[in-house]
Amino acid sequence: MREDTRGQAFTLEGLVSALVLLGALLFAVQSVVVTPGSGGDLDASTRSDLRQQASDILLTTARAENNDLSTLVRNWSQSRQTFSGAINRNIGYGPRTPPGAFGVMLNQTFNQRGYLYNVHVAYRPKNLSDGTRRVPMVDRGTPSEQAVTASYTVTLYDNQTLTARNVSQNVELWQYDTNATNNVDGFYPVPNAVDGPVYNVVEVRVVVW
């Protein structure tokens, strides 16, 4: 009789051990954070990192000695009516890499890690009540809902010139027309927004997804 009782206690102890282990495992499994990234989307941390990287690229380019953001914004070809070396005015450089260190950094930071990006130049129209207009510099499709944006503000001045190789350095920005079809005076889409030496304030926006 005593041996039977001990046998039942031994069985009960085994069952309790199994239950304790199962409970611990269940707790551990339930407490694991399932991140959105595992489903193909970007988690908050990754998005923050991407935004910071895009912002750093813009900042580095804005303060560069050569091919800074202002130079890139003015790198407009008169013969192609788009950015110099770009495919067309609708997609800009599209799948091509933008010129200079800016393009190299975008390529190494995003392209080579499987991310897509767009770059466009947002500017103030002649009539300021018309809101913001934009010119695509790099268009690689429609961004996902998880896309992040970084931007940098660049001031253009009346007496600056376009920087594309085949463009006359004797023509200042204020002398260009913003009408692409009636471009006797040359065409540059960003207009002279205000009187005085300031020509326009544009934003270079990088969208990454």
Added chain:
Amino acid sequence: MVTERTRNRAQMILLGAIALAVLIVGVSIVVNSLTTTRTAAPSQASPQIDEAREFGFESRKGTRSLVVRVNHRYRNVTATELGAQIDENVTRYSQLLAESYASSHSEYVSIAYHNDSSAFGERLVQTGNDNLTHTDNPTALVPSGIGTWSPTPRQLGWFVLNVDVENTSSDRAQIVVENRSGDSVEYQIDRTSGGNLSVSSEVTVGGTVTGSTSVDCDPTRGRVLLNLVDGISYTADCQFNGTQAIEGPYTVEVENGDNLVGKYELVYNDSVSTNPSNYVDPDECEVSVDSDEPCVAPAIWVANVTASLDSSELNFTNDYNVSIYGVAS
């Protein structure tokens, strides 16, 4: 049969299971807290701090570029008129920046210029084509006080010479920039037989020649634009020693200015209240002064501005002085 030994083993299994369970729970808590911390770390404040830094940098740079352009835009203005022009243009610039930031960052930014707290310098300008001569001999563009009198020479912020190459002689003209220690940068300028502009420069520090260059600059539409402060032509095809090769403040004199034809502009801080007796102060610029006569006009030397940024996480107002020509007084 359950013996005392096997019973002890069963209790060990129970104890081992409890220990293992505690370990699993503990590890899961630690891993989970690490993951949660990493995810929650980035906040909204971080991007706004970056944007505030960007605005601080760009507002200084933009104000400097704008004031330089307004300084050199008009010849016949008084200090009051110049101050009003800069105030008006900074306000327009501020409005453009505000609209740009509001549309993309949901932030309000503004820049305000304070004329009363800004410092004026003097701009010597000859806007018409003529020799670099004056009633003085040699021509003192920035008056010399070295040796003969004791006022402080002036800091030089801008020295641009727009040379008409065709009408410039093949005989040399000299421009001598000198500081109080006797260090100097001497330029020899003449037209070459090939129609280019020859610019030779020699830097002397402590009585020893420390650098010399000799370059030919290609004219564009018959002219060469020389930036003597940075030592470069504006088409960047020729480089030479700039006046920055020696410490300021400086005096500037031109010898054989008859040989050189062009336009020029200098800007210096206006800290000298008296001029040497042999120096003929140019007239103040006004309509009655011919464009081929040098005259003096006001220029903002240091602009006092207030830059403000208001956002959901961050607000700041910064009052600072922008050195327009990058030279401390």
